[in-house]
Amino acid sequence: MSKPAGAARLSFVKPLEPVQVETPPISNDWLHEIKYDGFRTQLVRDWAGAGAFSRNGHDWSQRYWPIVNAAEKLPAESFIVDGEMIAPDPDGRPNFHQMHSRMVWNAEQLAFVAFDLLHLNGQDLRSLPLIERKAKLWELVKPAKGIIQYSDHVEGNGAAFFEAVEKMGLEGMVSKRRESPYRSGKVDSWVKTKCWEVGTFELWGVKREPGKPAVGIVARDGKYAGSPTITLPKQLRDRLEQLVRRARAAPPAGAPRAIVDPTVEWVKPGSITATVRHLRNEPKLRHGNVQTISEEGT
Known part of the structure; x- marks a missing residue:
């Protein structure tokens, strides 16, 4: 993709950080996702290509080269996707203890779980409700069966979702207000409940x-x-x-x-x-x- 006249590069966005709580919210205006045990990562693509950035904005594209290559093939000219880089076991569960060795030796065995879409094709989506951003995200990454995956969610029933997460031996869950915009920094429209x-x-x-x-x-x-x-x-x-x-x-x-x-x-x-x-x-x-x-x- 050639540089459009006067076009600036998309830049890393400081991520939204969930507030930790003891018990998950139970009202129906929240949606709930698995908390993936890995490294928070942002995929950014613009006219100059794709890159992967750590939660602090460091360029880790070389470490995550297979995911960056996959991001180049997504059906969009530009985007910023928020998610988690994980080292999945054969059953799909994230294995945090394998992260470092795979980053060095087997990056093709990493996977990126996408859970939010901040920009798409020149449009800043952060003011849209989360549920709308996730719908656009699914259209971007589907069928999400490769090394770029999609963070599924359920709406409501936070207590039951947490019980299921505990039984599965997972790290915890993240609950998000379905109508919330995306705001950088620690924001209580996202909360995490750890097991x-x-x-x-x-x-x-x-x-x-x-x-x-x-x-x-x-x-x-x-x-x-x-x-x-x-x-x-x-x-x-x-x-x-x-x-x-x-x-x-x-x-x-x-x-x-x-x-x-x-x-x-x-x-x-x-x-x-x-x-x-x-x-x-x-x-x-x-x-x-x-x-x-x-x-x-x-």
């Missing part, structure tokens, strides 16, 4: 600072996993104090230098376990809470 899971971790130590809740330093498979808050009933807190005093030791070899400080009481690895509730599919524990503790072997 929780409970796991058992090795307790390496307890960090206490004046005026702050105590946190546990926990590990899994001998590697530091995060610092969940300790919000135990008094009886369990007293029990934890006893176990920590009994098992005091030097910091374990695998403890990151950044967390080794005098506010942490370290314990012998393998002596205490902690059951932690935390957000699903996070590389390090986020919003974690220690629910129970036990002495190894009890």
Whole structure:
């Protein structure tokens, strides 16, 4: 496509960021989508060709070259598509832990899930209702069976949708007001509800600072996993104090230098376990809470 006279290039648009909530909205003016576990990406095509940009606007076209090539073949002269780059498993579920290796070695095994359309053929669509933008997006990417996919949605029934997402073992869901325009930045017309899971971790130590809740330093498979808050009933807190005093030791070899400080009481690895509730599919524990503790072997 040659450059039209006086035509400027389309530029990256700062993405809309959903607000995190504990429970999904239930009214019928919301539509709900799966929250895909990958890297937020924007596909931009104009008279000079297509490109792929990270959530911060960095040009990652070379990393995502198969998707960029596919974008060149979509039936439009120009567009800006918002979506998520994922590393799908054979069953289609996104596998975040495979993202980096595929970006380097097997980019053809990545996929782009499109969920919004901001510009199309010279027209800025951001003021249109979301449901209209998604209809235009489907017409652009259908049948969406290749490495450019389409984020399906359901309207209403947010609680039932979240229950299904949890049962499928997915990261969570994103709910969007069906009539909402697209606005850059954090906007509450989009909200994300993440799934929780409970796991058992090795307790390496307890960090206490004046005026702050105590946190546990926990590990899994001998590697530091995060610092969940300790919000135990008094009886369990007293029990934890006893176990920590009994098992005091030097910091374990695998403890990151950044967390080794005098506010942490370290314990012998393998002596205490902690059951932690935390957000699903996070590389390090986020919003974690220690629910129970036990002495190894009890």
